[in-house]
Amino acid sequence: MQAKRGKRKYGTAASKRVESAMRRRKRGTLRSGKGGKGGRVKSRKQAIAIGLSEARKKGAKVPPPKGGRARTRRNK
Numbered sequence: 498m499q500a501k502r503g504k505r506k507y508g509t510a511a512s513k514r515v516e517s518a519m520r521r522r523k524r525g526t527l528r529s530g531k532g533g534k535g536g537r538v539k540s541r542k543q544a545i546a547i548g549l550s551e552a553r554k555k556g557a558k559v560p561p562p563k564g565g566r567a568r569t570r571r572n573k
Contacts, residue, residue: 508558511549518548 521527522544529543532538538544552559 505558506550506560508552508559509558510555514552514555514557515545515548518544518551534540 501533518527519541522538522541525537527538527544527547529538529547549559549562553562
């Protein structure tokens with residue numbers, strides 16, 4: 498009997514965004530905050546979070562963020 502395969506949680510576009518964010522972190526050009534106005538990102542986890550956030554904004558297949566920090570955006 499064949500094992501059941503689940504759906505992918507993250508799309509390929511999302512993985513490309515995270516990959517890009519990781520490269521920018523290594524180069525030292527990844528910055529946190531709105532519009533990149535914050536400090537330089539040194540943490541690997543923070544780089545991944547920024548990459549996923551960018552992917553969400555572009556409409557890539559990414560599950561919604563966990564935790565209480567998630568904001569809902571309303572269109573007016």
